[in-house]
Structure formats: C-alpha cells, structure tokens
Amino acid sequence: MRKVITNGTVVTADQTVAADLLIEEEKIVAMSAPRSHNWLEGASTVIDATGKYVVPGGVDVHTHFELPFGGTFVSDSFETGTRAAAFGGTTTVVDFAVQVKGQSVRYGFEAWMAKADGNCAIDYGFHMIVGDINESSLKEMAAMVGEGVTSFKLFMAYPGVLYSNDGEIFRAMQQAAIDGTTIMMHAENGIAIDVLREQAVQRGETDPKYHSITRPPSTESEAVHRAITFAELAGSPLYIVHMSAKEAVSELTHARDRGLNVFGETCPQYLHLSVEDHVSLPGFEGAKYVCSTPIRFKAEGHQDHLWNALARGDLQVVSTDHACFFYDDDEQLGRQKRLGEGNFTLIPNGLPGVEERFNVMYQSGVVGGRFDINRWVDLIATAPAKMFGLYPRKGTIAVGSDADLVVYDPQASFTYSAPGSIHGNIDYTCYEGMEINAKIDKVLSRGRLIVDGDRYVGSRGDGKYLERGLSQMLI
C-alpha cells in the first residue's frame, strides 16, 4: 500500500518546492526531489501532479452541522456537510458540540459524537459550546481535555439562549487558564443589540438589512475589548470567532501588540459580501446573507482592513462558520430562511461556505494579489491546525503528517453556480457567478482518494474523530 504523488509542486505555509511524496499507511513518510528515487516501482497508486500544486487539505475550524437554531436545524448533516467539505478541498473540520442550560457538558459532547459517528467523509474534531457555566461544568471543561476537546466557545450575544454573562465568562476563562485550553468567543454585545432590534421592529424596520444595521461595528468591538480584558485578567488564551468589523480587529491588534495570547478568525463572507450589494437586495433575497456577526457596509472599509489583517498576520485563521438554511422552503426541513419574512429577527442566522472557502480564498487572496500562495495555505490549513492542537498531524505536508492532500490545478477554472457546482444540502451559494481560476483535481484523506475530479469516491464514515491537543500558537 505505497502511494506516490509525483512531479507536483508541493506548497506549504513555508515553502513551494518541486517534490515527490511517498505515502504509506495514511501518513506521508518521505519527500524527495522529483523522481530522485525509484518510488514508483512497487507503488500501488501513482498520481501524476505535473503542472499542479500539491497542498495540505483544508482545515475548517468553525462549522455547524445538524445544529438546532432559531426553531429549525441547519440543513447540512455531518454526512452532507463533510462531503461538501471534501468536494471543496477541506479534509478536517472542527464542529461545535453544544451544552445547553440544565444539561452536562459531557451530555452535549456525547450527543454530538453520536451525530457524527459513522457519517463523516473526513476527519473531525469538536469544540464545546458551554451554555451553562457553573461549578460542575467548569470541572467538566477540565475533564474534556482528556477527550481531545481543548477549546470552549462562549457567547456574548444571544441573551436567553447561549449567552453567558461577564461573571460566567470570567470564570470559564479562569478555568481555561488552569487547563491551558482556549476560550473561543462570539464577541457581540447581545444585550445592546437586542435593544436595537426591538426598537427597529417597533419602527417597522423589518427587512433583512436591518439585521446588519442593528448590529453596528461598535457592538462587536466593545465585546472584543471586554473579552480581551477578562482574558488578560484570567490569563487564558482567547480566540475571537468570525470577526467582521475593522474596529474589532483594531482591538485585537492592540492586544496582540501588548503580547497577549489573543487570536482572531474571519470568514469568506466578510471578505466578499456587503450590505450594499447583498443584504439590501430587493425583496427577501437579503435573508441569504443574514448571519452574526453581520455582513457589514462596504463603504465603511471593513473588507480592506480584514484583508490587510490577514496578510500581515493580525488575523490568523479563515474559517467558515458554515451554518446553512434553505432560502426556499425545503421538502424535509420546511421553512428556514423564510421564517423571517416580515421580521428579520426571525431569520435563522447563518450561511453556507464549507465547500467554497478553499477555492474562494485562493481566488481572491492569491489570484487577487492579497497574499502569496504560502500565506493562503497557512490561513486555510496550517494556522487553524496549529491554533487548535492538530499540528503537524493536520495542516501541513511533512514527514509523519497525515496524508490529507489536495492536488490543485491552477490551469483549470470553473464558476460557482447553485445548484450545479454545489454539493451540500443547500439551495444557494454566496459566491454565485464567481469564477475560480483553479480547480480541485484530487482530494486524499489519510492517503485514501475521496474526491477524484467531479466524483466523490470516498465512503460515509471514512472520517474519524480527532483528539486535539492544546493550542500550538501560544507565546
């Protein structure tokens, strides 16, 4: 069972080199100058990557499959979602198990383990959303490290649902400081936002765009500032999810300048979509782009700030926050986005992206000249893997690493258009009409070919649960 990928250009976060790869038993066991060894003899499989890049499979550390939200469920199951990810060159996801009020952390963890077990196309891990912080759940946070869960997400938004108050957040951070684990934060001041939402609805401002308008940038930057204050006081690592406002990124930058272990991710939707061009579309169309933190106004300059922060390293990760809902009513799931017709506060928050991230970031980032191909690999694979304790098993191409690989053809091209070019259980893509000047040729997960051209050749359940270690990004 030896496989060889030959004649390709191996690209990692650190280098671009012509090299052959030798794969044995799920791992990369050797790299060599092209054809410098007679590895092809006796190889069970030889992939000729001439003219192509060989890059690490993508690592998406922010997905939501089978999540109940807003009176419905996200439409992608672990089966459909991870298969879509695979089609999109992503070979690892870290999803979120959820503890809700009144249940134990472990109960939530086991429930999500059961949902995923035997269904995934690619390897997967779990963060835990801790929705009920108390003496008992704090102890469980420590215990979860033994299960390979080393990051815990809290919400400063969504009062009455997943919201934690400042005392709960602070206690959780104290616990994380002891355990060396990472607190992930949905940083928006949900209390102030709820005032704005209620007032908007009272004024009859019910269109989707008011979702963005009632979550102004300072409600994000304030929460980031507050979360950083607590993390510094508690001494815990902090990772801010789905950052969209430039003011919020500035808070992160200042904290990093002071040497704190604080990190941030953004998502392709914040880099490509705007209120002007998407959320304000006539009719109810804007509902497709309702997510939190919200899509922001192009005129305010957030996108350039985010791209710059990615290029210079002030944001470390691009994930998706994939959480999709059908725009048009679905036979099985019924009303999803349309629950909010006439009242934007009832639109389920979230949008698809797990399949598009890899390609879209290559196109806008590398082809678009925002950063080089190594930084692209870093943002979509290497840094996420390091951030959440999966490196160097995942996220790079190195001797000893899992053979999670994408053969990527920069000569080919295609255009995103739903439903044709989309493989998830969803009826739209946020990148409709976007041309990508490259194409995924092959995807390997632990050495097994799972996507070959346009065909899925893997099997449900190929993906295994990943016990993660502590973050490898800490200074």
Place this chain on the structure above:
Amino acid sequence: MRKVITNGTVVTADQTVAADLLIEEEKIVAMSAPRSHNWLEGASTVIDATGKYVVPGGVDVHTHFELPFGGTFVSDSFETGTRAAAFGGTTTVVDFAVQVKGQSVRYGFEAWMAKADGNCAIDYGFHMIVGDINESSLKEMAAMVGEGVTSFKLFMAYPGVLYSNDGEIFRAMQQAAIDGTTIMMHAENGIAIDVLREQAVQRGETDPKYHSITRPPSTESEAVHRAITFAELAGSPLYIVHMSAKEAVSELTHARDRGLNVFGETCPQYLHLSVEDHVSLPGFEGAKYVCSTPIRFKAEGHQDHLWNALARGDLQVVSTDHACFFYDDDEQLGRQKRLGEGNFTLIPNGLPGVEERFNVMYQSGVVGGRFDINRWVDLIATAPAKMFGLYPRKGTIAVGSDADLVVYDPQASFTYSAPGSIHGNIDYTCYEGMEINAKIDKVLSRGRLIVDGDRYVGSRGDGKYLERGLSQMLI
C-alpha cells in the same frame, strides 16, 4: 444691604486680579479696581481682604448625605454634611436622590427633597440615581429636567442593588441624548468583581486590602470603555465619576481625543491615599479607606497619571464622593465600618471628604506645584458648576453671579486632625496630620456670612434647592 469685599486678590478660573467686589441682594453686582469707587460709604458690611485671596465658593458635585448603604446609613445628614462643607469652603453641593427598584423616579426625588428641605447650610441640587430603568422611568427622566435635575447616575457595579445592565444603560443614554441630559456612570465591572470577591473570601482573604485587590484597574477601564461605546452609539454626554485607575483615564483621553462629550472626575482620596500606605494598615484600620472605585496601589503609578490629567484637562472635576461611616461604633448609628470586620465585603463603601477637598486640593495642587491657583479654582468650583448647569450663577466671581465667596488666607496654616479640625458627623479624616498652608477666613453664601474664622454663623435652612440647567461643557 450693600456689602463690599475690598483690597483682596480676586481669583477665578481665568484670572488673578486685585479688585473690590460689591454685593447687593445675594449677587455680585460690580467689580472694580481696588478702592477706585467710594463703595464703602453706605455699605452695611465691609470685609477687608488685604493679603488674602477672594475665590468662588467650592462646588462639590458628588456627595451622599443620609444615604442608606450596606445595611446602615451614611453618618452625615444634610444638616451636618452641608455645615461641614461650609466649614471647608464649599458653598454648593449636588447630592444624589435615589430611585430604587419598584419605585418611581419622582418618589425618590421627592423623598430626597424632603430630607434636604430646611436643613441645609448651603445651596444644593440633586442628580438622580436611576435604579430601575423601564419605559416609565425613562419618561420620568425627561420630566425631571423641569425640576432642575439634568443628570442621571447609573451603576455598572453592585449587581442586585443599583446595577443596571447594558441594555438598561443604553436605553437611558438614548433618553439622555433626546433630552440633552448627562449620564453619570459608576464605571466598574461589578459582575467580574463579584466573582473575584467571592473567590477571595473563599480563600480566607478577608482583610480590608482585598477590597482594593478584588477591584483591579482593568475592571474600571473595561467599564469606562464600554460606557463610552454606548454613549457614542446613543449620542449622549457621559460623565465618569470617581476615576482612580490610570488605564481608565486613558480610555477617557482617547475618547476625548475623538471629540466625544465624555468627562471625568476624580476625588482627593485617589490623589493622596494608597493601598500600601492606607488600606493595608495593620488590624482593621484600612477599613477607613474602603470605597469604590477603590484606593489603588501607589507602585502602579495611578496618582501621577491622575494629577497630570487634572493639570492638562483630561479630567475636568474634583469632587469628593463624600459618603462617610463611623470607624468606631457610634452611639446612634451603631456599627458602621466595623460591620466588615472579618469580611471586607461587608464594610460599607465610602469615606469623608466634603470638608477637606477645598484645602487639600489647594495644598497638594497649588502649593505642591501640580497646577496654578486658577486651575485649582476651575477644578473645585468653575468646571463642576459648568458641568452640571449651574454656571455662571455658581462657580465663579462675576457680575451677576451669586455671592458665594471664600476669603482665603495664604499666610495662615493649620493641620488636619480629627476630631479637632473636623466638623462633620464622623470620627476620622483621611488627611490626618496633613498641614495646609492656608486657612479659610470667611465664607459667604449668597452674600450672607456663614463661616467666620472658626465659627459657623449661618442658620440651618439657609441653603436653597438649585434647579440646574443642562451641562455647559458640551462641544
């Protein structure tokens, strides 16, 4: 009824000039070059201020008389407190009427009006503490402007007592923005502080100094940052009370640099006392200095930062937050500070200062070379009057202003020592042993002599309620 003050050096925030003052019917009606008019003829009273300063009576915009707190009452009544103020050269106070949960704002206002009525030695106004923000109390905030109440205080500390959450704060600020009124903020993250307090007590850390330790600077600066965010979003003026941490002042400075209408006061205790020298005193002595925001560590450099901010204008006001409790059990009031022996969380928060502020700020500020005498007048009289809509009736010496005047002798001196040099209903002073190189010679309130040397020559009830206008400091 004409009075003349002659041969003195008149000092205001703006000038130092040799001039005579003519007083008629409570007002200053003329100023002239010394002895340039024959005003002395026909004058009912002539005060010879040769060699002395004539300065505006102090304006202390942060006092608490007859306030219930921590299971007891502050020990100074409106009678004793305002008389102590008069002895200390302060001729105007603005105290806080309190709305508590379940009561109306007006109820609280009238209750405090009743407490003060007929008891005060000097003129007084009221801010309102709004402890229960809802549709009804928001409307009452607007209505209170008609009663001369134009500033409303909220608490980000003291959860379960006077605490308002972020939504309540934001709503109150929206209301203030409509009315042009000012939000005053006790800016400390009380939720996080309560976690630290509980943990300290659990660890047996019960001495007074843990009061300071469990309120670290970032719990103040975080709250200031958050309050500024809301004020900017709502468009309301904001005034941060009793600032003590340099990090908090920096947040204020940055917001002011951006042109926001945000303001700050500090108090003499933060400029003179420290954890090292006062709150950490052996035994229970440190309880005298327990107040919130807390006295801070000298080694962290807060005092120099505060003095500098006063000198350069980033802090605008010096008030006292006068709220005193007997250190030793009092015959009438029983246990006060000593309620917290063995558990610092039970120590009533607060300390005396209304009598000392005028002198102590002159000594450390002017004699100590921190700023000049005009800036001293500004900080203790003019700016507070402008800040809270009392100018130019109070806070300055000008044609048409109330004749609230202090004849101040910079040749004399005395030393603070309780009980001898203290006139309030309290058994200690925070400035025990401090020498003051000046002495109040005479105090006039609306033209009436109320303090003459060491004697109180006024009458209970001389002081009248002041209907205040909107802030005169807004840009």
Place this chain on the structure above:
Amino acid sequence: MRKVITNGTVVTADQTVAADLLIEEEKIVAMSAPRSHNWLEGASTVIDATGKYVVPGGVDVHTHFELPFGGTFVSDSFETGTRAAAFGGTTTVVDFAVQVKGQSVRYGFEAWMAKADGNCAIDYGFHMIVGDINESSLKEMAAMVGEGVTSFKLFMAYPGVLYSNDGEIFRAMQQAAIDGTTIMMHAENGIAIDVLREQAVQRGETDPKYHSITRPPSTESEAVHRAITFAELAGSPLYIVHMSAKEAVSELTHARDRGLNVFGETCPQYLHLSVEDHVSLPGFEGAKYVCSTPIRFKAEGHQDHLWNALARGDLQVVSTDHACFFYDDDEQLGRQKRLGEGNFTLIPNGLPGVEERFNVMYQSGVVGGRFDINRWVDLIATAPAKMFGLYPRKGTIAVGSDADLVVYDPQASFTYSAPGSIHGNIDYTCYEGMEINAKIDKVLSRGRLIVDGDRYVGSRGDGKYLERGLSQMLI
C-alpha cells in the same frame, strides 16, 4: 476722561454677562450690572451697546508685515497691515522680527522695531525668527527676554534660507528650556519637500496646485513628531505654527496626552480653503492660495479634524500667518504672485487674513455651530494672549485689563468682497463672497476709539510696542 460702555453683553472666554464697563486711562477699571451705578454722569464718552456684544479685541499672534520673501516684500506695511487688523477687530498683533545668517539677533530685532515704530494703528509685539543659531545667537535669545521677546521661531522648511538643522533646533530648545521661553516651529520637512518640488518641476508639473501636492501631509506630521521629540528631550515649550494636516494634529494630541507643553495654532485658510476648490482653480488663480504649510485636499478630511481640535482644545489658537502678495502686478511692488507663473516654486508663499480672521471665525465657528461664542473669544483673543505672555493685559475683559474692545453687532451682516470690504494693501480676499452675520460696530484700543462703523478714526502711531512675558499656558 471716563468712558462707559453700557447695556452690552460682555463676552469673554469664560462668561457671557449683561454688564456695563467703566474705562479710565486706557484701562477697564470696573464692571457692573447694567445701569446699577450712575457712571454715565461725568463720563466723557458713553457707548450704548444695546443688543450688541462687547468682546475683547482680537489678538493675532502670527503676522508678517514688511517681510522680504521670495524676491519681493509682503505688500502690507506695519501701517497698512495694522490698520486692516483694526478694521477687522484685532487690536494686538505679534509680528516676527528676523535674524538672518550672518547678522545678530539684536540687529534683526532693532530693524523690525524701527519698521514698526510710529506706524502702527494697534499695539504690537515681536517674536524673533532665529535664522542663524550659534553660540552668540543663543546668548542673545536669553537677552531678548529683557526686551519683551519671549518666543523664537525656527524653520524645518526652506533649506538654504531660514532652515535650521536638527542640531541647531535642539540647541535653541535647550536655550529656551533654560530661559522659559517658547520655541515656535514651522514644522515641515523641507528637505524631503525640496526633492518632491524639484521632481515635479522636472516632470512639467508647474501649476499652483503642485505646491500643495509636493507638500504631502506626512511631511508636516513627520516634522511635528521630530520637533516634539527634541522639545521633550530639551524640556522646552513648543508651539507649532499654522497646522493644516490632520496627521500633524494627531501627533500634537498624543504629545499633549502625555502632558507635554506643546501647543498648536491653525489659521482660517486651512479651515475654509481646499485644493479642490481653490488651489486647483483654472489658470493661475490658484496662486492666491499658495502658502506653507499648504492648503490641503478637502477629500482627506483635514478641515473637520481641525475644527474638532479647536472645539475640544487640542489646538489652542487661531492666528492668520498674514503675509500677502498682490495677485495682479502692483504699481509699486511690481510682480508678486505672478512671479511664479509657469513655475509654482517661484510663487511667493502667503496670503492675507489679518482683517478677516475675527469675522470669519465668528461666522463659521459660532454661527456655523462649531463652538460657542466663548470659545471663539478664547481662540482669537484670550488663548493667544496667554500663550505669548500678554494676559490679562490683552485678550480679555477684566478689571485692570487694557480697554481693547470690540462692540460687535450680531444683527447686522455684510459680505466679503475685494476691494470694497477690504482695507489692507492687497487686491483680493480669500473669503470673497462669504456672508458674515455680524458686523464690527466700534473698536477701541486702550480706550481710544479707532474704528467707528466703516471709518478709521485712529492715528498712525497709536499702537505701542508690547514687552511680553513668558507663556501663561504652561503646565
């Protein structure tokens, strides 16, 4: 010789009050409630100011009369310039005597004293431009304090002419630190600017607008930063003249936040003119607006930043940098602005303003709602007087102050238009067509009426030299 101004509204930096003023022997000797004294009896002159403001005469601390520059002379002499100032409500100017290379400081001082002597309509002082810093001139700086010269201007621009290098600047600041005097700085990196100018001309970019383009904002902000560095190191007060770039003001703000004695002025031209609307006018018209620092691009947002800095106090003074040159050839002076036709580097730098400042700042500042009338008085009279050691003799209305007063009618109005409404020796105004909703009714200089309506009723030589003290703005 008693004069009374009665029934007016007296406005100072600090107050707005209905009051009568009594003037004796050049001084204000008393203020009183309106008509509360029978001052009118026996008064030699009574001015009825009913419905009008009585404000301090303006203090313009940055004018250039009879200055040789760029191969010609500024067109206003001390006679014409100070008379124009008087027409515009300004009763004090501080001009610049110039030491050039090879001459002594005293020689320059005496030369300028001679130019002014017997010619001025209003009182005047001198700063010294020190154009040749060496052991001898440093000693002369100390000696000039005895002559009433307490501020010394240096140039970081104009290499080869008035330019001082970093070492010379630093030495002068060390001297100022010893003497307590103030360094005034033309802060532009003239060395870098000269590279840009030469390159522009080589490219054939010779229109007036290239004057602005070749002096980009960072050439100003860099110089401000450098000057502040040296001032902090030397321990000297620093005053940056004619600030126009928002980035430069930000440097000042940050330094002031740190408590340094650094100050800044801007001028009406930077608040009203732009490259887009003025310097880019077709033909050679833009030459009228060529000055240094340059008029900047409106689109970059400098004007709002400057207005905000004036309102909040980060800029302290509005002066004019009055230095005018005829746009069209003058019979006596010949070619002035037109020297630079075909080559912007030959356009004499400077423009008129000493007459318009008072009115224009009232209109845009007070009527336009940028700040209140007291702040206007502060910016154009009080703060400049304090800044350069003339207070309270000049810049305010107080017992003992010089009776330099303007009776200002806010009911009248007029429109600026050259030559009709202009009194200086110049053929244009930068504010052509601007309506002013107020009108100067009377101007008094040391109690003498010098402007009455549209007539000049003073005499050449009325103005006296002012020996100035050290700055009164230092903290």
Place this chain on the structure above:
Amino acid sequence: MRKVITNGTVVTADQTVAADLLIEEEKIVAMSAPRSHNWLEGASTVIDATGKYVVPGGVDVHTHFELPFGGTFVSDSFETGTRAAAFGGTTTVVDFAVQVKGQSVRYGFEAWMAKADGNCAIDYGFHMIVGDINESSLKEMAAMVGEGVTSFKLFMAYPGVLYSNDGEIFRAMQQAAIDGTTIMMHAENGIAIDVLREQAVQRGETDPKYHSITRPPSTESEAVHRAITFAELAGSPLYIVHMSAKEAVSELTHARDRGLNVFGETCPQYLHLSVEDHVSLPGFEGAKYVCSTPIRFKAEGHQDHLWNALARGDLQVVSTDHACFFYDDDEQLGRQKRLGEGNFTLIPNGLPGVEERFNVMYQSGVVGGRFDINRWVDLIATAPAKMFGLYPRKGTIAVGSDADLVVYDPQASFTYSAPGSIHGNIDYTCYEGMEINAKIDKVLSRGRLIVDGDRYVGSRGDGKYLERGLSQMLI
C-alpha cells in the same frame, strides 16, 4: 557522494519532526521517516544524530569584516570572521560593502568582493552601504540587483562620515521602490546626538557610559519614525537594523499594524547587556560594550520589550552587527578600543557576536522560555534568509535546499569564556561566563563537514558568494 543524517530530530521554523535527511551534491534531496529507507547503504557518510537536533545553519545578515572604522579596522577578516561564524553554527553571512563619498557603488562592491574572495569558510552575500547618494549612485543601485545585491544601507547617524540627509534618504527609497529592493537603516538622529556628545565632552563626561547616555532612546525612535514616513511616502520596503529602544520598536509596531513593509532586527547584545551592568563597569572596561545604537539602561525596560517583540513577531530577525575591536592593544592592529580612553567619542563602535549568536539565542530564548525552538530557528536562520532573498536555498531544511546544517546536542553544555571558547580574532566575549545548555556537534556547509566537535575541518575559500534575490517577506 551521498550523505545521510539519521535518527535526528529535524527542527525548522515550522516543524519538529523525527526524520532522516539524504544529501547529494550540496543539496538536501530527501527527507523520510527515520530509517524508513535503506539510504545508509551506499552512503559515503552517515551522521548519527540520535538524541540531537538537526537545524538549519544560522544566517547572520549583519556582519562587518575588514571594515575601516574610527581610525582603525574591525579586527576580524573575512577569513577569521567566517571561521568564527562556522564555529558558532552560522553558515551564511551577509556583510556590507561600502561606497564612500566620491567613489562609485560598483567600486565599493568590487573592493569588498575582492576582500572576501577565496577567504571565507562559509557562503556570503553583500548589502551595499551607499554613502554618496547622487544621480549616478541611484542608477548603480538598480544595476546592483543584477549582481545579487538587493539591499542598501543608509545612515541617519554619523554626520560627515556615512550620514545621508533626509533628501538623500528619500531619493534612495524612491529608487528602491522602483527596483523592489530593501532600504536598511541605521536609525539614530546623529545630528542631535552629536550635540549631546559635544556637550558631554565639554562637561568632562568622558567615560564609556556617556556613549549610551548621549544617545537617548528618543534619538532612536525619532529616526525610526522619520524613516518610516519616508518609506511610506516613497513606497519602499524598510528594514531597521540593530534596534535597541522600546520606543523605537513601538514605532515599528504601529507602522506594521498599518500594513507597511517595515521590518526590524535586534542583536543579542541588546537582549543581554545593560548600561548598569556592563557599560558602567569601573575603569575603561565599559568600552567593550560601546556600539551604536547603544546598550541601554536595564531599568527602562527595553530588554523585556525586545524579547516580547521577538516572540510575537514585531521584530523579525536577530543578527549581530558583528564589528569587533581589540580591547587591549593588538600586536598587528595596535590601539583599538583604547583609542577612546579619556574620551568616549573616540572609542571605535562595535563588538563581537557572530560566533555567539546561535548559542546565546538558544540559551536565553529557548532554554529561558522566551519562545519555542521553532521560533528560534526562524529568528536566526529562516526569517533572515527570507528577508534578504536567500530562501529556501538558505535558512531551512527542505528538499532542494542547500545542505547547510547544524547537528546540535541539547544534552551537552559549555560556558563562554575568552579566549578559550572563542575563535574569532578578538580578545573578549560579551557573554563571558554564560553557560549554554547545548553544544554544536557538527556543522555542514553545502553538505561538506566544516566543523566537527571543537575542530575546524573546512578550508579557507570553501564559502561562495551568494547572489541574492528580492526580499521574500513583503506583503
């Protein structure tokens, strides 16, 4: 000619992995899981690295060999200096060729090429010091790219010697912006410093410590700010050499936050030495530590700031600025450091370090817990190689890279002590007495063993000139 390094732990900036390396013809041609291939058969050399790290050879991008300075020459020739480097695990140096006033750039380049040719133990490249910027030398800067020189150093210090004025600097940056080359800057305000030096000497302050005292931190931070301003205006990459002041690093941080291509190095001397402990040593001993920028005061907190900046990435490179002079008179070179006895301004600036950098940074950085071993490799090898266009040929361990390798034994240890443990032509080490908890076992340069234990086994002239490409760090 196949060589194998087996059983070691391969450490790069990106990974730590157990792997064997196969070397053929100067290059690394393959990496594999340990002993997974039968590479040892037929290998000409097998190095057993069991228990040891295999790391990239160090890249020191700031050395001065055979440089004339201060009336003498640095004591290390290319022969002795590069051999010392090799002993210290450094396999690449980038030295500085010098153009002086009146000569061409090419002349300087060829002179230094001749000095190095045939003498070096390791590979070497050149930056150019451009000491005479004019039309001709600007053109030569462009031409030098063809010779593999892509970085040009300017001096804001040393007026009259290598100093360039602001206009020259700006012109050179404009040229660099066109060519894509990098400007390296000695950022100190030499003009202001010369004033301080002259004044100190006049006061009789002649001890070595006054070298540090007369170069205060703000003379460095000012220059950094100014250089950044010009680089931003010109659009050129900028690299600040030998940063020592925290204020200067803050300027760099702020510029990087804005997304500029500005970079900084520090050197081991700034991380380990202080005025208090070294430059102030009694007698003339402090002269050993006289270099520019200077060693700074420990009490001011620079070292912690520098370490933090290295850990978090705000400083990218650790080089040495190796420029050594004998402390005691040398038989051949005569007086060196002692030229400055009695007058610190005559002490030649510079100190040794090329041999110690690798070990000292490992000890204080990795053993001392400032950062992990991958960051150490990055700082001393990978980032310098990327910064100056040598990557991935130098600075990493990858298929296709030069086999410049160090086998490093973390079990061994030794103590620095001159002359015993020092191999350069110098009589002291700055790290006398410092214990290193690791030891260099073997050093390979392009596959050839040049250091084996304590023996030098290479040959003079083994090192080849490296034509460098443009910087690979730009965003």
